[in-house]
Structures are given as C-alpha cells and as structure tokens.
Amino acid sequence: MQYTVLYNVFVQLLYLTSHGLTGVLAELQPPTNVRINSVNMGLVLEWNASENQTENMTYRAEYRSLIGSFKAVCFNTTAPSCDFTPHLNPLGVYVFQVRAEQDGDTSPWVKTKEFVMDEQTILGPPSVTLVSTGTEIEVNIQDPVFRIRRFRDVYNHAIFRITYWIEGQEEKARHVNTSYYKKVLELEPLSKYCISVMVLTQRFFKHSQPSNVTCEGTAEANYLVNPWLLAFLVFVMIALVIGGMVLVVWLCYRLVRFLGTKAHLPEHFTEHMLDKRCSSFLAMHKSPPPDEVYHEVIICSAGRETLFPLKK
Ligand SMILES: *[C@@H]1O[C@H](CO)[C@@H](O)[C@H](O)[C@H]1NC(C)=O
Numbered sequence: 001m002q003y004t005v006l007y008n009v010f011v012q013l014l015y016l017t018s019h020g021l022t023g024v025l026a027e028l029q030p031p032t033n034v035r036i037n038s039v040n041m042g043l044v045l046e047w048n049a050s051e052n053q054t055e056n057m058t059y060r061a062e063y064r065s066l067i068g069s070f071k072a073v074c075f076n077t078t079a080p081s082c083d084f085t086p087h088l089n090p091l092g093v094y095v096f097q098v099r100a101e102q103d104g105d106t107s108p109w110v111k112t113k114e115f116v117m118d119e120q121t122i123l124g125p126p127s128v129t130l131v132s133t134g135t136e137i138e139v140n141i142q143d144p145v146f147r148i149r150r151f152r153d154v155y156n157h158a159i160f161r162i163t164y165w166i167e168g169q170e171e172k173a174r175h176v177n178t179s180y181y182k183k184v185l186e187l188e189p190l191s192k193y194c195i196s197v198m199v200l201t202q203r204f205f206k207h208s209q210p211s212n213v214t215c216e217g218t219a220e221a222n223y224l225v226n227p228w229l230l231a232f233l234v235f236v237m238i239a240l241v242i243g244g245m246v247l248v249v250w251l252c253y254r255l256v257r258f259l260g261t262k263a264h265l266p267e268h269f270t271e272h273m274l275d276k277r278c279s280s281f282l283a284m285h286k287s288p289p290p291d292e293v294y295h296e297v298i299i300c301s302a303g304r305e306t307l308f309p310l311k312k
Pocket residue numbers: 033047048
C-alpha cells in the first residue's frame with residue numbers, strides 16, 4: 001500500500017520533472033498546418049510559422065523513402081515551404097518532416113503520413129484546343145505535363161473523357177470517352193458548344209482536374225462551307241463549260257464542212273439545222289471567195305508572138 005503510494009508520487013514527480021525539462025529545452029514551437037501540395041508529381045511541403053515566431057527562426061525539412069534514413073533538402077530556410085520534386089521518384093512512397101530552428105534551439109519534428117506518389121498526386125487538367133469545321137468540332141487534347149517523368153510513363157492506360165453541351169444547357173451535357181489525342185464530334189449546325197475534358201487513369205482510377213471550359217460555334221451543313229469542296233465544284237463547272245464550248249464549235253465545224261462540201265441541200269434546210277452558234281461558221285463558209293487579182297502578162301520572144309494569160 002505505502003509502496004504503491006510512494007511509487008505513484010515518484011512517478012508523478014518524474015513526469016512533472018521530465019515535462020518541465022522538455023518544456024524548457026523545446027521552447028521553440030513547431031510549424032503548424034504542415035501539408036503536402038503535389039500536382040502532376042511535383043511535391044512541395046508547406047507549413048505555417050509557429051505561433052510565436054521570432055525574428056531569426058529558420059526551418060529544416062527532410063524526407064525519407066520507405067527504406068533509408070531522412071535526408072535534408074531545405075535547411076536554414078526562412079520560407080514556409082520546401083520543394084522536394086527533384087529528389088523523388090514517381091513510383092516512390094515517402095515521409096516528410098519539418099522543424100523550426102533558432103540559435104541552436106530546435107522545435108520537435110512534425111511528420112507527415114506516408115505519401116504514395118502515383119496514387120496521391122493530383123492530376124492537373126489536360127490542355128485542349130478546338131477546331132470547328134462545319135457541323136464538326138475537332139477536339140485536340142494533350143496529356144498533363146508532369147514535372148518528373150512523362151505522364152504516359154506512369155499512367156500508360158489513360159483515356160480522355162470529353163463532356164460537351166450546347167451553351168446554357170449544361171444540365172444536358174453528354175460524355176464521350178476516347179483514347180486518342182484527337183476526337184471529332186458530329187454536332188448540330190449553327191450552335192455554340194462548350195467542351196471540357198478530363199483524364200481518367202486505369203491505375204488507381206484517378207481522374208484529373210477538368211480542363212478549362214472552351215466554347216466554339218458550329219456552322220451550317222458541311223458541304224456549303226468546306227472551301228476545298230467548293231473550289232473543286234467550281235473547277236468542275238468551269239471544265240464542263242469549256243469542254244461543252246469546244247465540243248459545240250467542233251461539231252459546228254464538222255457539220256458546216258459536211259453541208260458545204262459533200263451535199264447540196266436547200267438553203268433554208270441548212271439554216272434550220274444549224275442553230276445560231278453555227279451561223280458564224282456558215283457565214284464564213286458561204287462568203288464568196290476573195291477576188292483573185294491577176295494581170296495579163298505578155299511574154300515576147302524574139303520573132304514570134306504568143307499571148308496567154310498566167311494566173312497568179
Ligand atoms: C497558413 O498560411 C497561409 C498563407 O501562407 C494562410 O493563407 C493560411 O490561412 C494559414 N493557415 C493557418 C492555419 O494559419
């Protein structure tokens with residue numbers, strides 16, 4: 001009985017002393033609100049200054065992987081953050097700790113929980129551009145850009161989820177999945193569509209932050225607007241017109257020649273058969289042959305006299 005009372009007193013004394021002692025030794029307050037900010041595999045440890053921060057307080061921040069001891073990355077720093085990114089592996093698991101220091105005094109460490117990089121990092125949005133042609137909108141997507149490794153090195157089976165809606169009708173939004181970087185949406189003509197894309201990974205079933213909403217209008221039906229089709233049609237029409245004209249001229253030429261040389265048809269018949277386009281050929285054909293000018297030439301030979309005309 002007495003022993004237990006004495007023992008209790010002793011324990012209480014010991015507790016008080018040790019508490020008092022640590023109170024004296026660790027007078028520095030640790031940083032508060034210690035948090036991990038990890039986007040696209042970048043990793044920055046952030047914290048708030050301890051409550052009674054004094055002028056020359058600095059911080060020391062360290063990390064360790066599952067095996068191995070802590071390694072300091074930031075020391076004697078006054079900034080309330082430390083960027084660990086270059087030291088980390090995207091498939092690693094890490095623990096971080098930070099403490100305040102001042103003139104040889106140190107605060108207790110503040111440790112984080114284990115951080116699983118590829119599971120817990122936040123995936124930023126993909127970048128998206130839209131190209132509208134007629135009633136189609138082509139959605140061009142790029143993976144989020146990682147600070148360490150390439151996105152696809154870690155999440156090789158990722159798809160894009162495209163959400164699109166007519167502007168002002170977001171509640172009627174539709175979704176489509178694609179594993180390609182380019183997707184053509186067939187849409188209603190003359191409407192303004194808004195589009196947002198996010199990445200879904202098979203690994204850990206993560207989804208990225210959605211991309212910024214961008215809106216693009218569709219035009220009238222495609223064939224009216226497609227400039228290449230239009231140019232092709234114009235070309236075909238010009239070719240047809242020129243070809244037709246050449247054909248008519250040739251036929252007229254053949255017909256007039258035939259009528260003029262081979263057969264002697266009544267004049268009104270030929271005029272009925274040949275339409276106006278041929279009339280110029282007919283006129284050419286019927287025009288009298290040009291006058292041939294000739295002069296009499298007298299050739300005189302010595303002695304005898306002959307007279308005959310020479311046509312030139
Ligand atoms: C920590 O500091 C940030 C700015 O550095 C501030 O916005 C935030 O409110 C602070 N949090 C606490 C709990 O003091």
